[in-house]
Amino acid sequence: QSALTQPPSASGSPGQSVTISCTGTSSDVGDYNYVSWYQQHPGKAPKLIIYEVNKRPPGVPDRFSGSKSGNTASLTVSGLQAEDEADYHCGSYSHSNHYVFGTGTKVTVL
Amino acid sequence: EMQLVESGGGLVQPGRSLRLSCTASGFTFGDYALSWVRQAPGRGLEWVSFVRNKAYGGTTEYAASVTGRFTISRDDSKGIAYLQMNSLETEDTAVYYCIRGGASGRYYMDVWGKGTTVTVSS
Numbered sequence: 001q002s003a004l005t006q007p008p009s010a011s012g013s014p015g016q017s018v019t020i021s022c023t024g025t026s027s028d029v030g031d032y033n034y035v036s037w038y039q040q041h042p043g044k045a046p047k048l049i050i051y052e053v054n055k056r057p058p059g060v061p062d063r064f065s066g067s068k069s070g071n072t073a074s075l076t077v078s079g080l081q082a083e084d085e086a087d088y089h090c091g092s093y094s095h096s097n098h099y100v101f102g103t104g105t106k107v108t109v110l
Numbered sequence: 111e112m113q114l115v116e117s118g119g120g121l122v123q124p125g126r127s128l129r130l131s132c133t134a135s136g137f138t139f140g141d142y143a144l145s146w147v148r149q150a151p152g153r154g155l156e157w158v159s160f161v162r163n164k165a166y167g168g169t170t171e172y173a174a175s176v177t178g179r180f181t182i183s184r185d186d187s188k189g190i191a192y193l194q195m196n197s198l199e200t201e202d203t204a205v206y207y208c209i210r211g212g213a214s215g216r217y218y219m220d221v222w223g224k225g226t227t228v229t230v231s232s
Contacts, residue, residue, distance in 0.1 A: 100157065
């Protein structure tokens with residue numbers, strides 16, 4: 001079961017933007033608009049922040065946005081705040097593996 | 111408030127079995143697929159299994175790493191999902207999360223439990 005590829009880390013200063021990539025294949029990210037993103041603070045359960053590529057659940061700030069191009073999805077966090085420091089995981093429906101997560105990215109607010 | 115609460119984790123020897131439970135509240139349990147996702151210490155998330163809701167046939171799917179060893183089930187009358195884990199291996203050590211969604215037209219996971227820890231060690 002191959003995981004989607006994310007950079008291990010990303011960082012930015014408060015107020016800046018950071019973008020995280022999530023690269024899959026034509027069997028998952030590339031073929032379906034079913035990419036989601038999850039935020040996880042240390043010791044806590046993940047929380048859904050983006051679903052179906054670019055939709056935000058109620059209560060998620062519009063500083064979080066998602067997009068997709070080909071086999072790569074992206075999450076952008078604009079106007080970074082201290083509380084955005086967390087691990088971020090992408091996930092996607094997969095034709096061959098049913099569901100697959102990314103390798104995870106640790107975001108640091110400098 | 112929509113909630114999922116896992117139970118049943120613990121320390122178990124390799125080769126033994128364990129059954130996890132997931133109790134739902136605050137939403138109509140039978141309308142949704144239920145998934146299990148695990149996270150080994152210091153690692154990323156790994157999808158383990160899901161069971162579709164009755165409207166989608168109630169069928170089940172598994173990750174290759176657990177196929178033949180784990181069985182997912184659900185009791186809609188009680189609002190509980192189960193994960194029966196047999197022939198446990200040290201690589202199964204992880205926090206196991208129960209989640210609403212992941213299948214049945216909702217290919218995202220929007221309600222997560224707090225997780226239950228499974229440690230497989232001799």
